[in-house]
Amino acid sequence: VGSRASGSAGSTATVAAKPTPPPKQRHAFDGPKSPEQSLKLSLENLARVKKDFPFFAQAIYLKGLGHFARGEFDPAVGAFRDVVRITNPNGGEVDNLRLRELAFFSLARIHYQFEQFRYAIFYYDRIDRDSEQWLESLFESSWAHFRLGEYEKALGNLVTLQSPFFQDEYYP
Secondary structure: OOOOOOOOOOOOOOOOOOOOOOOOOOOHHHOOOOHHHHHHHHHHHHHOOOOOOOOHHHHHHHHHHHHHHOOOHHHHHHHHHHHHHHOOOOOOOOOOHHHHHHHHHHHHHHHHHOOOHHHHHHHHOOOOOOOOOHHHHHHHHHHHHHHOOOHHHHHHHHHHHOOHHHOOOOOO
């Protein structure tokens, strides 16, 4: 005759059910679930940046990148143009030539993407010859000249990249 570990002879052993845990609460730092939600959240947060914030121009540039990533090209172009205006050395509010160049590159690449090659060349030509990025702008503008049928200009740019003057520059 076996013995029961719990209770009296006539009672049935009842196992207490585990209590269900409370639902996990989401916090703001948990982050969004999809890339589209991430972009939306980043654009919402970037829109909160005030003009007097020291990195306001960078925030506008990031807004432009966010719009571009979402396929919203008109707001992206507007944001990049705002960066160019804000960083203008002649009366702009922010002194950041590197950011200005990044905005020029972004504008040029967007126009190239939409086969607006003359506008692309316009923005590539805004990169200063003393800039570290000048060779890159020369190379990329060569493609725009090529697409316009301006083969001599395209070839001239490419020959410039291979000139002895730039032999110490690494440009594959």
